[in-house]
Amino acid sequence: MREFSYISHPAKVYFGAGSRKNAGNQALALGMKRPMLLSTKEQFDDAQAFSRASALSPVDHFGQAMMHTPIATTNDAVAAFAKASADGVVSFGGGSTIGLGKAMVHRLGVPHLAVPTTYAGSEMTPILGQTDDTGKTTFSDRRLIPDAVIYDVELTIRLPRQASVTSALNALAHAIEAMYSPGANPVLDLIANEAVKVMVESLPTLASLGKIDSKVREDAQYGAWLCAICLAQGGVALHHKLCHVLGGAFDLPHAETHAVVLPYALDYNAPAIPEVMDRLKTAFGTDPGTWLRDLLQSNDLPSSLGILGMPRNGIEEAARLALAKPYPNPRKLEENGLRETIEAAWRGKAAA
Numbered sequence: 001m002r003e004f005s006y007i008s009h010p011a012k013v014y015f016g017a018g019s020r021k022n023a024g025n026q027a028l029a030l031g032m033k034r035p036m037l038l039s040t041k042e043q044f045d046d047a048q049a050f051s052r053a054s055a056l057s058p059v060d061h062f063g064q065a066m067m068h069t070p071i072a073t074t075n076d077a078v079a080a081f082a083k084a085s086a087d088g089v090v091s092f093g094g095g096s097t098i099g100l101g102k103a104m105v106h107r108l109g110v111p112h113l114a115v116p117t118t119y120a121g122s123e124m125t126p127i128l129g130q131t132d133d134t135g136k137t138t139f140s141d142r143r144l145i146p147d148a149v150i151y152d153v154e155l156t157i158r159l160p161r162q163a164s165v166t167s168a169l170n171a172l173a174h175a176i177e178a179m180y181s182p183g184a185n186p187v188l189d190l191i192a193n194e195a196v197k198v199m200v201e202s203l204p205t206l207a208s209l210g211k212i213d214s215k216v217r218e219d220a221q222y223g224a225w226l227c228a229i230c231l232a233q234g235g236v237a238l239h240h241k242l243c244h245v246l247g248g249a250f251d252l253p254h255a256e257t258h259a260v261v262l263p264y265a266l267d268y269n270a271p272a273i274p275e276v277m278d279r280l281k282t283a284f285g286t287d288p289g290t291w292l293r294d295l296l297q298s299n300d301l302p303s304s305l306g307i308l309g310m311p312r313n314g315i316e317e318a319a320r321l322a323l324a325k326p327y328p329n330p331r332k333l334e335e336n337g338l339r340e341t342i343e344a345a346w347r348g349k350a351a352a
């Protein structure tokens with residue numbers, strides 16, 4: 001007997017090389033006559049070039065988006081929005097910039113066009129994480145899903161190698177967890193299977209030091225979109241919760257933490273998800289945990305929590321925090337097993 005629920009989130013998606021050139025028209029179609037452009041400081045010039053190429057004509061460009069959406073930054077952006085009499089936001093960048101766009105929608109209820117330039121996937125989800133002095137709070141609201149998304153492979157060509165791999169692994173984790181989270185369902189399984197297949201095919205080239213051709217970039221972006229649907233419509237379990245705890249407690253970088261933790265979270269859950277592990281073994285052609293560890297290590301990419309800067313004496317605390325707020329997970333969460341999992345991820349070596 002099958003029992004499941006299925007939610008489909010409405011959003012317009014435009015996919016294709018050069019599709020950014022239509023962003024001005026898309027913003028107009030969403031009712032924006034006075035759009036405000038958002039980016040990070042690092043992508044300020046790229047966002048300006050995008051704006052010119054797409055005839056967006058923004059009334060202002062707020063170029064201070066930051067990782068984990070600090071509420072203080074959102075306050076500044078909202079003030080700039082009011083001063084410019086803007087009527088919608090266009091977020092150009094990765095999860096940090098799109099997060100700022102969502103935070104502004106949360107406050108102002110204005111239209112939002114997202115133009116992602118990494119593989120992290122925030123553009124398809126109703127989830128917003130925000131930070132202040134007391135830490136990070138995450139919540140979900142369907143109204144936060146951007147009204148339209150433009151995926152243009154040409155905007156990902158210069159994404160650095162490490163950010164390409166780590167944000168692609170962040171995406172892959174969305175698809176993998178959707179296979180066994182409480183929101184798993186047959187439609188999402190089809191999407192997750194395709195997402196995992198495409199990401200596993202693309203990742204070795206993204207990780208290599210050689211030139212990445214645009215076909216691989218296009219595949220990775222397509223896979224990332226599917227992974228993002230999995231996060232939006234499925235749910236999360238131990239992997240995402242652990243990354244949330246570790247990132248918050250030890251100020252670790254978001255995408256890199258996902259990249260490191262994924263094989264260890266999977267090792268922990270493997271005994272409870274034999275059917276999913278069989279599907280993953282087919283997609284990876286081998287044990288997925290081993291494949292994921294090798295990918296980072298053989299390409300000289302950060303492969304342990306220790307390398308990311310987590311102190312060894314934080315392992316106990318991390319295990320305690322991971323247990324503090326219960327959440328659904330296929331394998332029962334227990335302290336010893338979690339401590340071993342975090343310790344293995346800290347060392348960058350599978351538990352014996």
Ligand code: NAD
Binds near residue numbers: 094117119122128255
């Ligand atoms: P990011 O947005 O922080 O970008 C990392 C850096 O790379 C930034 O300096 C950015 O300007 C730069 N960059 C981005 N695209 C580039 C490109 N094409 N070329 C050159 N430089 C580029 O990184 P991210 O991994 O995309 O996002 C991480 C953030 O997103 C975290 O805050 C995380 O919590 C959030 N996130 C949220 C969701 C969600 O559903 N709410 C999902 C995934 C990630």
